[in-house]
Amino acid sequence: MNSIMLPGPLRRCKRIYPVILFFVSIVIIILYRLNQLNKNAQIHPKHIYRSNNQEEYVDKNGIRVVVGHYVGNPIHKIPNATYDMINTNNFDPRPGAGKNGNPVVIEPKDLLKMQQYFQINRFNLLASDRIPLNRSLPDFRRKKCTTLFEDYPSYPKTSIIVVFHNEAWSTLLRTVWSVINRSPPELLEEIILVDDASEREFLRKPLEDYISTLPVPTKILRSKTRIGLIKARLKGALVAKGPVLTFLDAHCECTTGWLEALLSVIKSDRTAVVCPVIDIINDDSFAYVKSFELHWGAFNWNLQFRWYTLGGRELKQRKVDATQPFNTPTMAGGLFAIDRQYFFEMGAYDDGMNIWGGENLEMSFRIWQCGGKVQIAPCSRVGHLFRKSSPYSFPGGINKTLFSNLARVALVWMDEWAKFYFKFNEPAGKIKEEQNVTSRLELRKKHQCKGFEWYLDNVWPQHFFPKDDRFFGRIRNLGENKCLIKPQKKVVSNQPMGIAKLETCLGDDLTLEMFVMTPDGFVMTDDSICLDAPEKVVLGPSKVRIMACSGYNRQKWIYDAETQEILHLTNRKCLDISDSATFTDGLVTTNCTGRRTQKWALERVAWK
Ligand SMILES: *[C@@H]1O[C@H](CO)[C@@H](O)[C@H](O)[C@H]1NC(C)=O
Ligand SMILES: *[C@@H]1O[C@H](CO)[C@@H](O)[C@H](O)[C@H]1NC(C)=O
Ligand SMILES: *[C@@H]1O[C@H](CO)[C@@H](O)[C@H](O)[C@H]1NC(C)=O
Ligand SMILES: *[C@@H]1O[C@H](CO)[C@@H](O)[C@H](O)[C@H]1NC(C)=O
Ligand SMILES: *[C@@H]1O[C@H](CO)[C@@H](O)[C@H](O)[C@H]1NC(C)=O
Ligand SMILES: [Mn+2]
Numbered sequence: 001m002n003s004i005m006l007p008g009p010l011r012r013c014k015r016i017y018p019v020i021l022f023f024v025s026i027v028i029i030i031l032y033r034l035n036q037l038n039k040n041a042q043i044h045p046k047h048i049y050r051s052n053n054q055e056e057y058v059d060k061n062g063i064r065v066v067v068g069h070y071v072g073n074p075i076h077k078i079p080n081a082t083y084d085m086i087n088t089n090n091f092d093p094r095p096g097a098g099k100n101g102n103p104v105v106i107e108p109k110d111l112l113k114m115q116q117y118f119q120i121n122r123f124n125l126l127a128s129d130r131i132p133l134n135r136s137l138p139d140f141r142r143k144k145c146t147t148l149f150e151d152y153p154s155y156p157k158t159s160i161i162v163v164f165h166n167e168a169w170s171t172l173l174r175t176v177w178s179v180i181n182r183s184p185p186e187l188l189e190e191i192i193l194v195d196d197a198s199e200r201e202f203l204r205k206p207l208e209d210y211i212s213t214l215p216v217p218t219k220i221l222r223s224k225t226r227i228g229l230i231k232a233r234l235k236g237a238l239v240a241k242g243p244v245l246t247f248l249d250a251h252c253e254c255t256t257g258w259l260e261a262l263l264s265v266i267k268s269d270r271t272a273v274v275c276p277v278i279d280i281i282n283d284d285s286f287a288y289v290k291s292f293e294l295h296w297g298a299f300n301w302n303l304q305f306r307w308y309t310l311g312g313r314e315l316k317q318r319k320v321d322a323t324q325p326f327n328t329p330t331m332a333g334g335l336f337a338i339d340r341q342y343f344f345e346m347g348a349y350d351d352g353m354n355i356w357g358g359e360n361l362e363m364s365f366r367i368w369q370c371g372g373k374v375q376i377a378p379c380s381r382v383g384h385l386f387r388k389s390s391p392y393s394f395p396g397g398i399n400k401t402l403f404s405n406l407a408r409v410a411l412v413w414m415d416e417w418a419k420f421y422f423k424f425n426e427p428a429g430k431i432k433e434e435q436n437v438t439s440r441l442e443l444r445k446k447h448q449c450k451g452f453e454w455y456l457d458n459v460w461p462q463h464f465f466p467k468d469d470r471f472f473g474r475i476r477n478l479g480e481n482k483c484l485i486k487p488q489k490k491v492v493s494n495q496p497m498g499i500a501k502l503e504t505c506l507g508d509d510l511t512l513e514m515f516v517m518t519p520d521g522f523v524m525t526d527d528s529i530c531l532d533a534p535e536k537v538v539l540g541p542s543k544v545r546i547m548a549c550s551g552y553n554r555q556k557w558i559y560d561a562e563t564q565e566i567l568h569l570t571n572r573k574c575l576d577i578s579d580s581a582t583f584t585d586g587l588v589t590t591n592c593t594g595r596r597t598q599k600w601a602l603e604r605v606a607w608k
Contacts, residue, residue, distance in 0.1 A: 012481035031169035059499025072506065078115045086120055089169045089202035091129050096580035098131035101138045101288025101383075106382035121168050122281040122391040128170040131286055133177040135382070137255050138277065140163040140290045144323045145379035149260035155267045155414075157189040158259070158337060163232040163391065164250035166195040167203070171251040171385060173210070176552055178252070180216050183259040189242030193217040194235055199225040211363040226395055228355030234348055237340070243349070245343055249334040251385035253281060253288065254304075260339040265325050270339040273363070275331045276380035288383050294318065296328040296376065297359060298460060302425055302525040303406045303509055305332060308528045311462050325375040329368070335382055346370060347443045350408055352436065355394060358405030365413040368459050370449035399402045403428040404435060412440040415452040417465060419608040424511050454531035462551065464524040467605045471559075472518040475603035477502055480577055480599030483513045484587075487546055499530055500546045503578065508605050517602065521569055522549065523558035530555040533589050535570040539580060562600040565592055574598040 028543050037083040068270045098104050104127040106114045118124040139580055149155075160179050176191060193211070195203060221235055244266055246259070258276055261574040265274045275297075280289040295307040296314065308320065350362050364374050394401045405427045410418035422429035438535045456463050466472035475484040484504035508515050521529040530549035534542045549555060557567035573589035577597045592598060 003267040011137065021520075022564035042044065047572060055122070057206065061263070066313040078112065078119075081116050081120050085117065087199075087201045089206065090117075090125075091170045091173075093132040093170075094131070095128045096126075098135045098286050100136045102287030103287035104130055105281065105285075106315050120391070121166070121171070122387045122389050123168075123171075123385055124286065125168055125170075127284075127286045128168055128174075131174065133170070133174050134181055135174070135253075136418050137178075137288050138290075139256050140381055141257060141379050142323055142368075145257060145261065148379060149257065149264055152184055152260045152264070155187060155263040156243040157187055158246045158263060159189045159236075159240035159340075160191045160246050161194065161233060161236035161240060162238065162248050162250050163190070163194045163196055163204075163229055164198065165226070166198045166200055167250040169202055169207075175250055175252045175254075176218070176249060178216070178254040179248070179259075180214065182256050185216070187259055187263060188216050190240070191216055192236045192240060194232045195220055195222045196228065196232045196340060197223050204570055207471060218272070226354075226355070228401075230349045230353045230356070230359045231351060234351065237348065240340060240529075243340055245339055245340050246337040247335065248382070249384055251281070251440045252335065253383040255279075255383070255566060257380045258380045258382050261377040265375060265377055266337060269373070270342050271367075273331065273336055273338045273372060273374045274325065274375050274380075275328070275336045275374070276382040277376060277378055278332060279381050279383040279384040280337060281383045283385055283387050286385075293322075293378075296326070296526075297332055297364075297461070298329045300528075301359060301421070301465070303358065303409065305330060305360060306527065308462075309548060309550070311549075311572050316498060321367075323379050325377045327459065328374050328376050329455075329463075331360050331374050333363075334384060339462060342372070346372065346447070347440070349439055350405075350412075352408055352440070354396070354508075355401045356392070356405075357402040357440065358409050358416075361406075362413070365409065365452070366449070368414045369413060369451070369455055370444070370447040399427050399431060404431050408435050408437055408440070409503060411435055411437045413452060414569040417452050417456075417606040420466060423607065424509065451607045462549065464526065464528055466516055466548070469519055471602050472607050473605065474505060474513050475507060475515050475566075476601045476603055477577060478599040478601060479497065479595070481505070482529075484515060485513050485525075486511075486515075486527075486529065498546060500544045501586060514605060517557070518561060521558055523555075523557050523566075524549055524552075531575075531587075532556065533568050533571065533573075537571045537573070541576070541590045542579075543575070544575065544587040545587060559600070559602060563594070563602065565590075566600050573598065 009151070021139045056149060104124075106126060107326055108125065114124060114126045162172075162175060172193075176193075179191060183482070184463040191214070199584060211220065220242055221239065223235065227235070235248060246262065246264060247255075262274045265272050277291065279291045281287070282289055285409060292307070294310045294315065296310050298306055298308050300306050310326075317324065318328055346366060349359055351360055353362070367374055401423075406421070406425075410421045410428070411432060414421065422432055453467070456465060458465065476482070477484075480502060483502055485503040487501070501512070511526055515523055517523050528549045532545045532547040532550075535554045547555075553570050557575070558563075558567045558569060560567065567573065568575070568589050571589060575593040575598070576588055576590040578586050578588045579597075590598070
């Protein structure tokens with residue numbers, strides 16, 4: 001573009017220039033003021049946290065933003081789904097919809113209908129119902145994976161077990177068809193669908209009629225009362241005939257090669273419990289999205305399952321050969337394969353657990369501590385539909401289900417760390433006495449299983465739990481008499497999540513200000529978050545960040561109990577409070593001078 005020409009009449013009438021300039025200036029000033037106002041709004045957006053895990057705020061354009069899932073529209077009311085909508089199978093495939101894992105686009109005229117249907121399963125049911133049962137999917141495996149399993153006819157056969165409760169027809173049968181279409185028929189013994197007291201009409205006779213036409217023997221087991229995922233899986237496992245059991249959620253899509261890669265591991269080691277890499281089926285668009293690599297499964301102080309970045313041994317191994325199965329401290333729980341005899345030998349599932357939750361940790365601890373292993377096979381990729389909220393009810397409430405299950409996990413497998421869990425998780429602590437775990441403790445004894453300390457040291461050396469060889473407690477700044485605090489925001493791996501901050505010190509029962517300091521010098525807190533500063537010495541102060549733990553030297557510190565200084569391992573500067581206005585409240589590393597703000601007390605808090 002060359003010069004900007006004014007329109008003809010203006011060029012001729014030069015006297016009008018000052019007037020235009022005046023108005024232009026006014027406009028610029030107004031825009032500038034508005035921008036300032038917006039900046040303020042950005043710094044202090046008014047967040048409202050709603051009871052259903054949604055967060056609401058007004059953005060810089062004055063638009064109300066709701067983060068989290070759509071459960072009901074606060075502005076224009078969406079009518080509830082009707083009885084007919086819930087009980088009718090509206091599967092209506094359109095050729096090519098969702099092809100190759102592509103997202104499904106809903107036309108504007110159907111948006112209201114879409115939102116109405118969304119409430120039923122808490123995913124975009126209208127989109128799901130338009131995708132054919134045999135849609136194609138991308139193959140995200142490494143090239144080498146396609147050549148590794150040519151001896152698959154020698155692998156053990158498997159029974160596929162899928163538990164469902166009020167699942168949609170399209171998601172359930174797309175799971176089934178993805179198994180049939182993408183598994184070598186020689187390896188499929190049968191498919192077992194376990195219906196956990198579904199209420200939908202179409203999941204009764206119509207489903208039975210449909211599965212009788214499938215090319216793989218498929219049966220349905222029904223439970224008249226709601227028994228939950230754990231007991232329903234047991235029900236399926238008890239009738240399964242295949243030498244391997246493969247459990248899948250009822251809203252999955254398996255990709256090419258998924259089964260061979262799982263069974264190959266079990267063929268060479270019957271004590272391995274193997275999980276696929278879990279890709280993401282988007283709950284709004286049903287797009288098949290590749291999930292992150294270099295993660296493994298573990299858990300936080302509340303015993304919630306979490307994915308953390310891979311480190312140490314497993315990371316090194318992956319760098320050598322990214323197609324080999326690697327160890328994981330715990331499995332996500334929905335999708336895995338296990339030798340059938342080994343499953344029962346090792347105590348199947350804890351049948352004292354109810355409905356849902358905690359069973360994945362229970363099985364992971366049990367398998368590891370009793371001599372087996374839990375692994376992820378990177379050549380096996382299965383998509384799972386992740387929802388932002390659960391459509392299921394918890395009969396008896398969350399205290400009776402999730403917290404009792406987790407209390408059982410802690411009581412049986414976690415030794416002294418059970419005390420840690422109960423101390424900081426009151427709802428679980430209150431019901432721990434009600435648990436009868438006698439038979440599970442006997443199982444542990446019978447198999448001479450190792451302790452939880454062995455598990456932490458050997459399976460998950462990067463853990464951030466307290467231990468006798470490390471500090472656990474509050475880190476208090478003596479200059480300000482304030483404590484280091486865990487940020488409230490969620491950490492995205494490897495993304496800086498902001499500067500480390502101090503807050504007024506709290507009580508002994510709040511984990512928000514609890515940190516561990518490991519013998520290696522990592523200052524860590526719950527959810528694998530570490531204190532992090534630049535390795536190199538720079539002039540002046542460096543910001544101290546709070547980030548996902550990486551295992552690198554930039555996250556190593558030394559506490560000098562005599563001088564009460566916390567020194568950075570490599571830049572040898574002192575952890576300090578910023579006195580510059582630009583890093584308000586933030587921590588920095590500065591030259592050690594002995595001043596009071598560089599002095600810290602590590603106050604131990606009892607955890608067991
Ligand atoms: C929708 O259902 C909920 C609970 O079932 C009820 O509280 C609400 O009033 C219903 N809304 C409409 C618009 O019918
Ligand atoms: C799915 O099935 C339909 C009808 O049987 C067939 O026309 C189509 O080619 C199949 N698609 C794929 C990806 O196999
Ligand atoms: C669960 O237990 C906690 C503490 O015992 C109590 O405060 C909470 O209200 C209970 N929640 C439910 C849903 O029963
Ligand atoms: C706990 O369960 C065992 C069997 O698993 C039973 O023998 C025992 O009596 C039960 N204990 C209590 C206190 O109910
Ligand atoms: C910090 O120490 C280094 C070397 O010890 C020195 O070169 C630098 O000037 C000091 N910086 C400040 C701000 O005092
Ligand atoms: Mn699921």
